[in-house]
Amino acid sequence: MSYQQFAYLYDELMKDAPYDEWVQFVKERCVKYNVLGTRLLDLACGTGELSVRLAQDGFQVTGVDLSEDMLAVAQAKAEDAKVSIPFFQQNMADLEGQADFDVIGILCDSLNYLQTEEEVRSTFSNVFQHLADEGIFIFDVHSVYKIAQLFINQTYASSEEEISYIWNSFAGKSPNSVEHELSFFVLDERTGKYERFDELHFQRTYTIQQYSKWLLEAGFELLEVSADFENLEPQPESERIFFIAKKYK
Template sequence: MSYQTFAQVYDAIMDETLYERWGNFVDQELQNKKQTVLELACGTGALAIMLKKRGYAVTGLDLSANMLSLANERAWAEGLQLPLIEGDMLDLSEVGKYDAVTCFSDSICYMPHKEAVLSVFKEVYQTLNDSGMFLFDVHSLYQIDEVFPGYMYNDQSEDISFLWKSYSGDSEHSIEHDLTFFVYEEESDKYERFDETHKERTYPLVVYYDMLQQAGFTSIKTSAEFGETEVKDDSPRWFFVCKK
């Protein structure tokens, strides 16, 4: 799959309006836009570029070299220099220190078990400067246990047909998403099929609190709807603001 096609496929499953809401959440919590920010799981760079435009000194980190290549292309197209690191959030020992670390789009939920989540929290804590902030979101129990099982979504454009089906995973509070794309390839004048399975897992709020405290965080605040409301039983996402 070419980089351009890869970008089309990735963007096909993203709601672009969410980037603005994540950006507003960062503004609300950090306030000082001159802070250095490490964005974990930055993907194709859409949010990192938005934060850069808002005045933050952003560095993006992602496990995928393909994603980072696309992020770099996007940054150059916008006339921006965006430092990018190919790395794993399970080991941030070589990335330097930052005033804030962000990790959105439920990327924490891709960790396979609690030990991995705790490891990420510990790595982030060590990466933050004194009084640094860690902002992230995760799927709620309601979203994983009630909304996603049996969920189906289909979408079609001129170049891409997209099928999404979700079902409960083997572990408690886990979900698996089967994604199928049919992407038009101009050279062959045919649609090519791509299949992916994404596995996610979440935990009760008290478990997240316990892991964050084990990592060293003492000030932990939770909310829903991008910081706009309190957490409710049917909140789809939980948002965390943690201070070192």
């Protein structure tokens, strides 16, 4: 499967994602916590949808992702949008060689793709090292409730003329983890037949207390924990948890 096909499938799966809300969230937190600069690192940027939108809103964006194919699509999007974004292929748990940033974001629950506690802690440490003094770190994750109650043993499906998918989720081997088994059926306009593509994705989350502890160990001051874009404290059935942390001099 070529990267164009994979990106088409990914963007189709994410077409209803609240990208505008993520952008607004970042902008509001920059104002709230007096971030003066605009240098922003979009870690695990994927196909660049947020990178492009943030650049269009005035940020000096750099994108980093593990997937070479995703980055190729992201670069094409940036060129189409006529914004200049340097993209680099790196694992966020092994981040190195980047300049200091005023804002670093790991958005769209991308942190949940790290499989071990050690990778999360290494990522936090690397983010701290790449933030400028007074810079902020913003990330969001799936809640434990969402993994356990809304993903595990659930099936989701979409049926449209050009592309359909079946999405089955199963409990992972690690605590608070899930495996997503995705089967896409894409219409080949040349033959009129559907072609099947399969993807397997792993996600793992932790409690708010655990993320908070790791942030403090990395040197951050935790400024805020909220849920579901609502600027409210997380509740037992909150689905998406947001963390804001700052690096002080």
